[in-house]
Amino acid sequence: MYSEKVMEHFRNPRNMGEIKDADGVGTVGNPVCGDMMTIYIKVKDNRIEDIKFKTFGCGAAIATSSMITELAKGKTLEEALKITRKDVADALEGLPPVKMHCSNLAADALKAAIEDYYRKQKEKEKVEIK
Amino acid sequence: MSTYKKIYMDNVAGKPVDPRVIDAMMPFIKEFYGNPSSVHSFGYESKKALEEARAKIAKLINAEKAESIIFTSGATESNNMAIKGVAYRNMDKGKHIITSSIEHMSIINPCKYLKTKGFDVTFLPVDKYGLVDLDSLERELREDTILVSIQYANSEIGTIQPIREISQIVHRKNAYLHVDATAANGQIPIDVQKDGIDLLTLSSNDMYGPKGVGALYIRSGVRIEPIIHGGGQERGLRSGTENVPGIVGFGKAAEIAVNEMRAESERLSRLRDKLIKGLLESIPYAFLNGHPTNRLPDNAAVRFSFIEGESILLSLDMMGVAASSGSACTAKTLEPSHVLLAIGLKHEEAHGSVLFTLGRQNTEDDVDYVIQIMPDIVKRLRMFSPLTPKELLG
Numbered sequence: 001m002y003s004e005k006v007m008e009h010f011r012n013p014r015n016m017g018e019i020k021d022a023d024g025v026g027t028v029g030n031p032v033c034g035d036m037m038t039i040y041i042k043v044k045d046n047r048i049e050d051i052k053f054k055t056f057g058c059g060a061a062i063a064t065s066s067m068i069t070e071l072a073k074g075k076t077l078e079e080a081l082k083i084t085r086k087d088v089a090d091a092l093e094g095l096p097p098v099k100m101h102c103s104n105l106a107a108d109a110l111k112a113a114i115e116d117y118y119r120k121q122k123e124k125e126k127v128e129i130k
Numbered sequence: 131m132s133t134y135k136k137i138y139m140d141n142v143a144g145k146p147v148d149p150r151v152i153d154a155m156m157p158f159i160k161e162f163y164g165n166p167s168s169v170h171s172f173g174y175e176s177k178k179a180l181e182e183a184r185a186k187i188a189k190l191i192n193a194e195k196a197e198s199i200i201f202t203s204g205a206t207e208s209n210n211m212a213i214k215g216v217a218y219r220n221m222d223k224g225k226h227i228i229t230s231s232i233e234h235m236s237i238i239n240p241c242k243y244l245k246t247k248g249f250d251v252t253f254l255p256v257d258k259y260g261l262v263d264l265d266s267l268e269r270e271l272r273e274d275t276i277l278v279s280i281q282y283a284n285s286e287i288g289t290i291q292p293i294r295e296i297s298q299i300v301h302r303k304n305a306y307l308h309v310d311a312t313a314a315n316g317q318i319p320i321d322v323q324k325d326g327i328d329l330l331t332l333s334s335n336d337m338y339g340p341k342g343v344g345a346l347y348i349r350s351g352v353r354i355e356p357i358i359h360g361g362g363q364e365r366g367l368r369s370g371t372e373n374v375p376g377i378v379g380f381g382k383a384a385e386i387a388v389n390e391m392r393a394e395s396e397r398l399s400r401l402r403d404k405l406i407k408g409l410l411e412s413i414p415y416a417f418l419n420g421h422p423t424n425r426l427p428d429n430a431a432v433r434f435s436f437i438e439g440e441s442i443l444l445s446l447d448m449m450g451v452a453a454s455s456g457s458a459c460t461a462k463t464l465e466p467s468h469v470l471l472a473i474g475l476k477h478e479e480a481h482g483s484v485l486f487t488l489g490r491q492n493t494e495d496d497v498d499y500v501i502q503i504m505p506d507i508v509k510r511l512r513m514f515s516p517l518t519p520k521e522l523l524g
């Protein structure tokens with residue numbers, strides 16, 4: 001039921017793991033089926049220098065996590081924020097309709113990680129001003 | 131991937147048809163096409179085969195007479211007929227129905243449908259093993275209870291219900307007892323007379339017969355209405371020309387079950403216990419679903435914490451093994467299995483459930499292979515999961 005590309009990412013997920021000293025971390029739960037995904041990013045000069053994921057979910061959730069890290073790596077934060085669930089699904093050569101919500105999870109986790117990064121930056125600035 | 135052996139352990143979803151069953155069916159596909167209702171010799175051949183099959187099925191469950199068996203298109207139709215047929219025929223006596231919270235959807239949904247038609251339905255709770263709570267059954271039975279429907283055994287967690295005790299309780303009041311034996315038939319002995327069963331659902335494919343055939347045993351004297359109306363076949367209770375080849379195959383499957391059930395169930399129980407033990411011992415945070423001893427011989431239902439079932443199934447499939455899962459991610463509805471929730475599992479616990487159902491084609495080598503590959507599959511997916519405790523990843 002899955003495309004070859006999905007299975008390939010499920011078999012060999014890219015960027016799986018954690019970043020200990022991450023600049024941003026985003027965790028989201030899937031309200032539809034109860035799964036969970038965490039994305040870690042390392043940012044340098046406004047670009048995603050490194051990115052890793054951990055996922056508790058179905059095959060599609062694992063493949064979309066893997067794919068979104070590939071798509072986001074090396075992009076500026078603005079570019080990364082524009083990645084949609086459709087981009088992820090298209091890059092995976094499609095997902096079964098019932099699995100589209102899993103790619104939401106990936107896009108949301110990436111967004112959450114970037115927002116976390118912005119928040120932390122603001123806090124840092126505040127500290128410096130003081 | 132072709133270097134892996136192919137192992138089928140999803141016998142609950144569909145079973146291979148026994149070659150002896152296919153042989154028995156062939157003449158009724160090729161030569162004997164007569165309609166059993168016709169008066170000529172063509173019809174007579176079919177009629178004779180139909181009645182022989184009926185007798186074989188009656189024998190399997192020790193029905194008092196063969197006429198108590200009504201052929202249907204499968205367990206779903208039998209369950210619908212039992213629930214709606216009894217409800218509509220007996221609504222003058224009362225409109226209360228009792229069932230359990232772990233029944234098959236073909237029981238639960240007809241019950242929910244009847245609720246919209248003014249019937250009152252009670253769903254009994256089960257304990258953590260999936261056993262129906264007999265005290266609440268006793269408490270919920272009322273003067274206007276017309277039907278209690280409880281499965282013989284559960285297909286997802288394997289738990290076998292104490293049907294005789296249930297029957298005694300039900301018959302102390304004036305209700306009928308319907309039992310869905312889809313998962314149990316052909317695996318454990320069923321005796322409708324000793325067990326005290328008024329209506330019993332049987333399924334052909336679950337006994338290695340063809341798909342699309344089933345039966346409803348209706349004890350003589352039980353008041354029931356047809357739900358399919360037409361030419362009046364099957365004593366007017368189920369119209370439509372009988373599926374003769376399917377029914378002949380079903381009969382043959384029942385005959386084989388009568389002869390071989392004992393030895394085969396012993397064999398499967400041994401394999402089942404080996405599989406369960408092997409998995410629970412070699413994998414941390416692995417648990418059994420369902421009752422440890424009162425369980426179907428074919429059923430090894432386990433769950434693994436911190437990971438999700440569909441990804442386990444995909445991993446197994448990559449290694450040539452077919453199984454199933456009650457995870458929300460495998461369901462069309464994206465809801466976890468109602469059975470796993472009813473035995474008290476949390477959403478995320480139900481998530482990591484895997485169901486191996488053994489069959490005639492499985493050998494000890496198959497079981498050994500699954501025990502051998504499973505630890506690595508679980509370990510790999512746990513590496514991916516944000517929920518896995520650090521000490522497990524070492």
Ligand code: FES
Pocket residue numbers: 030033034035056057058059060061099102458459460
């Ligand atoms: S994560 Fe549950 S269906 Fe994909």
